[in-house]
Amino acid sequence: MNPEAAASAAQAAAEAAANSAAAAQDAAIAAQGYAFEAADAADIAADVVHVASGGVIDPFVFRLSIFVMAIFVGYYVVWSVTPALHTPLMSVTNAISSVIVVGALLAVGVSGTAAAGDGASWWATAFGFIALVLASVNIFGGFMVTQRMLAMYKKKERP
DSSP states (O other): OOOHHHHHHHHHHHHHHHHHHHHHHHHHHHHHHHHHHHHHHHHHHHHHHHHHTTTOHHHHHHHHHHHHHHHHHHHHHHSSSSSHHHHHHHHHHHHHHHHHHHHHHHHHHHGSSTTTTTTTTHHHHHHHHHHEEEEEEEHHHHHHHHHHHTTSOOOOOOO
């Protein structure tokens, strides 16, 4: 490869990286906007429920509505990511799953110290174990996908 072709290839790669960075910044700004809109919607929903129920809010309904809004925000954030940013997104997902593993280990380990007559300790152990298994599968699968995607960019060696 001659020096001019190498320089033009490097310049094209730099432009592609700059475009990817700009797309990542746009996606982050959009995600922040979605988060602000969801927070505003949660505040409005809480006010409406508070007024409609005469000041008594069922915590389950309130938390369920926040969960449903989080699903919509997550859907719009993930589907607005360009294909070039899927590898960094997988890395962030692995980091979040590692935090879930720590929480699941705490749920499994702390439940043994709960009061003997407390029925919640069995539930904490069961749900903690399920969260631990699912988060571990997510982490290892994410690393496998990331490794496979990075392998696509390696130069193939000639025998």
